[in-house]
Amino acid sequence: MLSSDTLSNYVSTPLSDAEIAAVEKACGRALPDDVRSWLETVGAPQNVCYRLPENADRFATMQQSMPGDTFAFATDDDLDAVFAVGPQNTVLQFVYGQEQPVDTGTTFWDYVNQNLAEPFGDIEMAWHTQLSFSTDREDEVIALLSRAFSLTDFEGWAYIDTSPADVVTHHNNCTSPHGSTFVSRQTCHGWTTPICYFNYKIALDDIRSLKSTFRHLDGASVGFKLIDYGILPFDLENDG
Secondary structure (H helix, E strand, C coil): CCCHHHHCCCCCECCCHHHHHHHHHHHCCCCCHHHHHHHHHCECCCCCECCCCCCCCHHHHHCCCCCCCCEEEEECCCCCEEEEECCCCCEEEEECCCCCCEECCCCHHHHHHHCECCCCCCCCEEEEEEEEEECCCHHHHHHHHHHHHCCECCCCEEEEEECCCCCEEEEEEEEECCEEEEEEEEECCCCCCCEEEEEEEEEHHHHHHHHHHHHHHHCCCCCEEEEEEEEEECCCCCCC
8 A cells, every 4th residue: 555645745536436346347357456445545547656557447458468367557668568466466577478477576566666656746737638539520529528628719620730641630729718729630531530639638626527528528429539648747738
């Protein structure tokens, strides 16, 4: 476990029982007690341990091709090894190209404490996200974003540029409660549909309510995908 003093240096967004149950169902296997405790106390998004998923959905992807009596929770920096909780609740290191894992003799919490991220101190933090919509129903995307984020005064699509790969970008400028912003639209020969993007920084106190909004968008049949940049300083800009 992490001490309360250690945890106070980071952003934690604990998952509800229903969210944890959804993660377990998506993974197709039982959550180890230590991983369940992590989700209950730290959750996702998080900035505590950079090697663990910032998005809880990624846990499910990590279980692919893993033995059924293990639970993968992290990769190394070079993405050539996977760390998993094994049957004896010790951490196993699976190295690509090697048949047998290495038992590190450590626990999940040992791993977390050895790989803590550098705290940001008193810097204002936010959850940086990008909302992606792969659909030709652009008017519906604009309507959904307008309702979800109180966007107004849309000016219409304006050409921005064409990349060397012939990706054409348009912006639809608009106004949010926080000031001027825009929705991007990209098209390319060979793509079946345009892709719309909207960058949004979420205040830490609003994370839980925005998760509910994202679940609504996911069910709207407009090709929604959440791109999670993680918990970062509020003033840091992401290219969209």
